[in-house]
Amino acid sequence: MREGPEGSQIMKICIKNGRIIDPQSGMDGVGDVCINGALIESIGQSNGAFAADLTVDAQTHWVLPGLVDLSVRVMEPGLEHEGMLASEMLACVAGGVTSLVCPPDTDPTLDEPGLVEMLKFRADQLQLSRLFPLGALTKSLAGETLSEMLALTQAGCVGFSQADQVVKDTHVLQRAFTYASTFGYTVWLHPSDYYLGRGVAASGALALRMGLSTVPAASETISLNTIMALMRGSGARVHLSRLSSSHGVELVKAAKAEGLPLTCDVSINSLHLSEMDMGYFDSRARVTPALRQSKDRDALRLGLLNGVIDALVSDHNPVPGDLKTLPFAQSTPGASGVELLLSLTYKWCKEMGFDEVQGLQVVTSKPGSILNQALTLHQEHTPNFAPGELKVGALADICIFDPHETWSVSPSELKSQGKHTPFDFEMSGSAMTGRVKKTFVKGRLVYSD
DSSP, rough: OOOOGOEEEEEEEEEEEEEEEETTEEEEEEEEEOOOTEEEEEEESOOTOOOOOOEOOOOOOOEEEOOEEEEEEOTTTGGGGHHHHHHHHHHHHHHTEEEEEEESSSSSSSOOOHHHHHHHHHHHTTTTSSSEEEEEEEEEGGGSOOOOOHHHHHHOSEEEOTTTTTOOHHHHHHHHHHHHHHEEEEEEOOOOOOTGGOOOSSSHHHHHHOOOOOTTTHHHHHHHHHHHHHHHHHHOOOEEOOOOOHHHHHHHHHHHHTTTTTEEEEEEEHHOOGGGTTTTTOOGGSSSSSSHHHHHHHHHHHHHTSSSSSSSEEBBBOOHHHHHOOOOGGGGBBOGGGGGHHHHHHHHHHHHHHOOOHHGGGTTTTHHHHHHHHHHTTTTTOOTOTTTTTTSSOOEEEEEEEEEEEEEEOGOOOSEEEEOOOHHHHHHHEEEEEEEEEEEEEEEEEOOO
């Protein structure tokens, strides 16, 4: 160990004997990863000249790029008094997530540069995952007045979003697209119609029998058609957050074939669950978007497999216990998921019979590319930062994953303060396979199981 700038200590770490997987390059083989300070010095077989201060034996484990999650709520600003930022950032590294994008629906909303700067400063002080905030597309997310996008970008926002709020006035959305296109900003939207999207369950026979207000698939497709029409007129780049229907997948496929600058993601909830998982009004399965029919889930799984859908997200939204114990329709939608992202990605790969090296792209290099493009456009790019990749000379954001360990998801197992998830063993009846053992950010060991 030697002294770095301003007396900081530089550590040399060797991760030995792991199965090294880099989905971006296709690398897949057993070897060592040597870290010198914040950077990866070598990948493959280490030589005797590398004198490690710390050696980590990763035999039987996978050595992966740190995950990139494009939808994580950290609950600050708003719940500083509960220490939510610290707990949720810890949950991120416990899930192997080293870079995360957070929506702007905080309290207060991320529509002021000072709030963005404060959030980034507090996250940096924790020295856990890297946090990249989205700014509010409209002030207070009210859908009426455009936010100060330039000032928010200068404060550190990587794009602009309405979170789960809908812009009712299409003229306002058109102006937002035009402005964003002029400056190269990306607009992040969850496709939902203002009037049709107010229900609590997906339309269908089950919701009808349960007497729940419904959200038809048309809520998503009407919104998608509007978004795509505005993209054609403005040239704006759009990222669609949390696609949920089979018809939505078809529309995105057609838009990409047309050449529209469009990317999209799907949540772990919609990828693995259907309306049947609501059980007897179990509020742990009340999420946004609402869980749809099995045919929709199957279309989403296939869309992610064939590349129509670019990324898989945790849609981590920790809801306090008292807001989840209300009747289903009155409970707050949301579930904790960032600690389950990699395990559920592995589950999807196995169930689809898909090669892990390619399958892991949806939580590493593909969302990393979406994030990296935003960073480049906003001049926020950090030298040597390669989100979702393992390569020599890059910052050492790495997670070590045990694909063999089985564990039961329960409130006591979660680092997040949000203890509710539809993947709870009590609710799902099945154990999770695969668990993150260690996470490194900039060459620092920030989590160890």
